[in-house]
Amino acid sequence: MHATSDFWSQIFVFVLATFIGLGVIRRVSRLLHTPLMSLTNAISAIAVVGAILVAGPDYPIPIRILGTIAVFASMTNIVSGFLITERMLKMFKSEQKPGEGKRP
Amino acid sequence: MHATSDFWSQIFVFVLATFIGLGVIRRVSRLLHTPLMSLTNAISAIAVVGAILVAGPDYPIPIRILGTIAVFASMTNIVSGFLITERMLKMFKSEQKPGEGKRP
């Protein structure tokens, strides 16, 4: 029962999050689709959370090795993802004041 | 623990739903703010679900009376809310084909 109740909370969270995702992404400026790709890239590296929970606890060595590799992989994505996004966005300049720079 | 885990699922659902609400409502056409009020009105009558779960089971009479009144109250909102929204929306006509009728 606990499992099922959990299960449905998770489904709800998933569905709602998807709604948000679709709503938000559809409104991302076309100018920024390349940075968007690298940003979502970094965010999806949230898998690091799971990785830490496998690498950290007192589990058999082989398990922890898998986890550690996963931490490394995710960490790489986090670092490179955010850095390159920032790098690309720095390049976008408008002649107007940033405030007005709205071109959906 | 179960309680807390439930608790947090519920908080997540609440926060995500609020995000969706803010995103969606902000984009409702100003033309339709009056119908919007009556529609949300009908939707918030979802409380009927809770009311049924109090009026229906084998509970002491006084409890069930409270529930029944609640069912009646919510039912009124559902019926009048949807009907009046529909009635108002029927009045909105465009000279273009509906398809084009987009004026955010």
Added chain:
Amino acid sequence: MSYNLVQLAYLIATALFVFALHWMNTPATARRGVYAGVVGMALAVAATWAEPEVVHHLWIVIAVVLGFAVGVPLSRVPLTAVPQRTALSHAFGGLAAGLVGTAKFYLWSGEGSAELTGFRTTAIIAEVLLGFLTFTGSLMAAGKLQEVKWIPQRPVTYPGQNITNMGLLVVAAALGVAIVLDPTAAWAPVAFAAVMALALLFGVLLIIPIGGADMPTVIAILTAYAGLAAVAMGFVLDNKLLITAGALDGSSGLILAIIMCKAMNRSFTNVLFGAFGQVQQASAGGEAREYKAETVEGASQVLEQANLVVIVPGYGMAVAQAQHKVRELYDQLKKRGVTVKFAIHPVAGRMPGHMNVLLAEADIPYTDLVEMDEINPDMPQADVALVVGANDVVNPAARSDKSSPIYGMPIIDADRARTVFAIKRSKNPGFAGIDNALYFSDKTWMLFGDAKNVIGELVKQMSGGSGMH
């Protein structure tokens, strides 16, 4: 298994509700939105009713039937009564939430059961507080809007009012905390009853100091409360559908309230505690300056000559129920090849979208209803601005006069049109209770009288006129 089926139904209902609101973003899809809402609601009710623990059906059936019996007539009210109806149904909503919360509490505390976890109890208290204050508060609001005699229209204020109200709330909260700490104590049921009473009382006191014309904003805020009550119920029953639907309504109320406050250039606190309506007395009788009245004949000629006529409807059009006459005028002018646009101010009238619904009722295509920000740039090209019972929303003081209570509120620039005709019955001010410089400008001509009659006259003139040549 049945549990899973119910959850699935709830999930689908949730999605349908989201779509329902999403489809309201354009009139083209709005009706689909209503249907989505209906289906979602039907699904939710069916799924819940089918729950095994629901064994007694008779009472529910009766309640449902009664619900239809009351709901159907309630949906037939004239459009001018829509704000009251909304307030009334908030009252019902609050009541339902409050009752369910109460029932659950006495049920569980009766069993002295472990069901009353700290979290659950907190949620119940919140549900009951929000529910019952929404109940009485909305009733008061409905009364004020309906202008029921024994509910004072004017804001009732007395020194230390806000302190008293806050005090009440604090007491209620304190009691609530006590109950949460020991929900099965002997005194808990009594304390709970006290909380209910305080909530009911607080709802009344919250509304009393607010002027009748501020009710629309209050109603929006009450929508938010009703939504939150549903959320709380969702927490109590661990029901995600309730939580989501409640959150959707909550945000809707919040956003509408914000829009209204922005458009009135006022803050929440100012609306809730400012007793704005007072201003109405304060500066009601501003020294009467010179009005230039115009005859219907003259006006109709000018209108016929015009290329672009912008009609600015306001609360007065609603009061006079003049929208159908306006439609006739619109037709007459169109016949003469005059371009006619309607300039819709976000808070024209007494509820958001008020003017749109009225004009839609009169079959005016919504493609001719232009929002303030879109029409203002074109105002200088307008040959005539015809102000139909609008006042504050065309008051230039909002742009210029720092001392004015509506200073900073965005307005429709009727004063930038070449000629202005203003229809109103008297020299009385509008909702904000202040004089309107527009009426005294030399390009403005007043057409005194009830909007419906005046426009009727105009139409007669024109149809007569068009009959001749």
Added chain:
Amino acid sequence: MSYNLVQLAYLIATALFVFALHWMNTPATARRGVYAGVVGMALAVAATWAEPEVVHHLWIVIAVVLGFAVGVPLSRVPLTAVPQRTALSHAFGGLAAGLVGTAKFYLWSGEGSAELTGFRTTAIIAEVLLGFLTFTGSLMAAGKLQEVKWIPQRPVTYPGQNITNMGLLVVAAALGVAIVLDPTAAWAPVAFAAVMALALLFGVLLIIPIGGADMPTVIAILTAYAGLAAVAMGFVLDNKLLITAGALDGSSGLILAIIMCKAMNRSFTNVLFGAFGQVQQASAGGEAREYKAETVEGASQVLEQANLVVIVPGYGMAVAQAQHKVRELYDQLKKRGVTVKFAIHPVAGRMPGHMNVLLAEADIPYTDLVEMDEINPDMPQADVALVVGANDVVNPAARSDKSSPIYGMPIIDADRARTVFAIKRSKNPGFAGIDNALYFSDKTWMLFGDAKNVIGELVKQMSGGSGMH
């Protein structure tokens, strides 16, 4: 209690991620979005790391340090390599998801524990399948984009290919079901290993038949897979942050893929199973019609006389790295009071937003980058359309020629400008591998050569010219 703190941190991180993506809706707020993302991520990592059960820190520290060591250089790649980088990091993401899933499975099945509920096991299988196929698939994609020699650029197809792939998938799924039914069986670990192997293999086979130029779309789809893998992990670990973040990425990948397919007027299935790239050989050498070449001198004169010049950049500009020269040209023309706009096609180049980033790199204000739908109405007013290494996105066949493989794909109406200058190196076709009628129209003049050189010449001409008078 600590549990609550962690959950709170996760909740805040979730909100921050939503805002991060929300703020990407305009360049003005986009960078704030990145910071929000960083903070959210830091919060999530810190909260998790602080969990009591995390007792071994050394390895994690090392992994993190290595992550920085590899991540920083990876973020310095030239902009033309961005697609590869994205693919590569999808590979990492998929790997991480796959490994965590594997670890969890062997951990729990080792304990023969009740943790492996049907739901959990299903989620693990999904996670591992998606994770590992994303891993190899993305590696293949990265290889094709990087044009690694031992990975065939051209789509590799053989009869019954799709059947084989589907077959593999079915087998994997069947094994998965078996495992779900009896997760602690003796054979389960073996079966699980088989599933992993099949997933890895499937990833390769999935990409092989897809042409190198279709990779951007594939990458978007792989984003969606990576997101779903994270969601599955969230289900396994009952972690709502993972579920939300995963869902956000999933929808992002989905929407980008849809946009690209729409803009290429192709369907998902066509991209995934159509082996589109083949067309490249098919009609590569269309019978060569008459090109009219123009000299740099002539072109520069015409450009100087123009009032409105619309530059249409394409993949060629990226290949030639010509954006900085383009910037100089832009300055030269501006100096002469010529209005210069850039017409950006949604799929110009090889990834969404490709042209925007390149031009932004060259400091061209994004306010001069105009989207296809906005610029097309103005094209007839353009005196010159300067096509810089664009081909398919300006191919009129998409409008007129029903037989053309790109028929129906929306294009930039360069052919409606008064004069067209087209810069390309040869008579070879573009990505779609078809001839372009635009080049043969009598208003079009070719400037053959590498975009960077040609534009460099133009600039020299002008600066020289401007030097004289």
